[in-house]
Amino acid sequence: MESPRARARRRRRPLLFTALALLTVVGGAAAGTVYVKAQAHSGGRPVSSASASVSVSVQAGEEASVEPVAQPAVDHDAALAKAMAPVTVEEGAEVSVAVLDPESGESATYGSGSFDTASVVKVDILAALLLQAQDAGRQLTATEKSYATAMIQNSDNASASQLWRAIGEAAGLDAANERLGLTATEGGDGMLWGLTQTTADDQLRLLQQVFGEDSELSEASRSYLRGLMGEIAVDQQWGVSAVADGSAWALKNGWLPRTATGLWDINSIGRVTVDGRAYLVAVLSGGNSTKAKGISLVETAAGAAVSVFTGPGR
Incomplete structure (x- = not known):
């Protein structure tokens, strides 16, 4: 039963x-x-x-x-272009910005032009020096560390020139950048390291080498560079850091008045933390009538870039 x-x-x-x-x-x-x-x-x-x-x-x-149901792919470049639409850019000035959300791997870029690096190249110079030291199986000397600290934290030009010579000037920088994955950056002629040409996308690649795990730079080299970028002189704490939560940033800025035109190159690259999440941001600009207007443009562009990942619906 x-x-x-x-x-x-x-x-x-x-x-x-x-x-x-x-x-x-x-x-x-x-x-x-x-x-x-x-x-x-x-x-x-x-x-x-x-x-x-x-x-x-x-x-x-x-x-x-x-x-x-398949979710539609998000066009982050289009979203960034929309966020940049209301940003005021002076007549004759140009700006390009790139942003990466390391957690998701998603990125966005606005503008594709080549710009003078001004002092943001100092991160690249130090990265090249660290690569060369790694290859030689040695640590930086006390003198090299002194130059590196002054070059990054205070943007000291004399120190940058010393390390520019140490890496082999443009040839040394270009060789390092080939390993670092920078495909659109070309070292400046002679001692004109500030006139190195680069793109926002390439600066984002450099930031990935500094702040990411998949890098040609060793963990010790990355930690050293990140530490210097996190202790920038107070009067230079502008640019991408303007969008960060408090002191949760690491950056390097560049500013250069062009002798021929009197116009300013204003650049800023680094990592910022917003609402507990880190983003890598690179902003390059040229043709600004004043340093102050260039800084305002760079900071507004950085905010627009991060908003692609932090705005409504994200």
């Missing part, structure tokens, strides 16, 4: 049948695609607390099939 428990098992319907029976239809037609929300139950109790959006394709004479 069949037991009550056996009869209960025999009468129990398959889980898939039960789940489909509980589909809540939110739109559709007799033929075409119907979007529904489903929650599977067994014995009147939820199997999972998560609900899933699915697509039910129904064609005449065919059985329905259930599959996940």
Whole structure:
């Protein structure tokens, strides 16, 4: 004689049948695609607390099939262009900005022109020096460290010139950049390291080498460079740091008045933390009528870039 428990098992319907029976239809037609929300139950109790959006394709004479609804890809470059639209750029001035969310790997770029690096190249100079030291299996000397500290924290030009010579000037920088993945950066002629040409995308690649794990730079080299960029002189704490939460930033700025035109190159690169999440940001600009206007442009552009990942709906 069949037991009550056996009869209960025999009468129990398959889980898939039960789940489909509980589909809540939110739109559709007799033929075409119907979007529904489903929650599977067994014995009147939820199997999972998560609900899933699915697509039910129904064609005449065919059985329905259930599959996940693909989410549309986000065009971050378009979103950044939209965020930059209200940013005021003086007539004759140019700006380019690139941003990366290291946690998701998503990035966005606005503008593709080449710019003078001014003093942001000092991060690149130190990265090249550290690579050369790694290759030689040595630590930086006390003199090199003294120059590096003054060059990054105080943006001292004499120290930068000393280390520029030490790495082999433009040839040394270009060789290092080939390893670091900078494909659109070219060292300045002779001792004109501030006229090194670069792009916002390349500066973002440099920041990834400094702040990321997949890097040609050793952990010790990255930690050393990050430490210097986190202790910039007070009068130079502007640029990308303007969008950070408090002191949660590491940066290097560059500013250069061009003799021929009297116009300013104003640049800023670094890592900022917003709402507990880190972002890498590089902003380059040229043709600014004053240093102050250039700084305002760079800071506004940095804010627009980060808003792509922190704005409404993100």
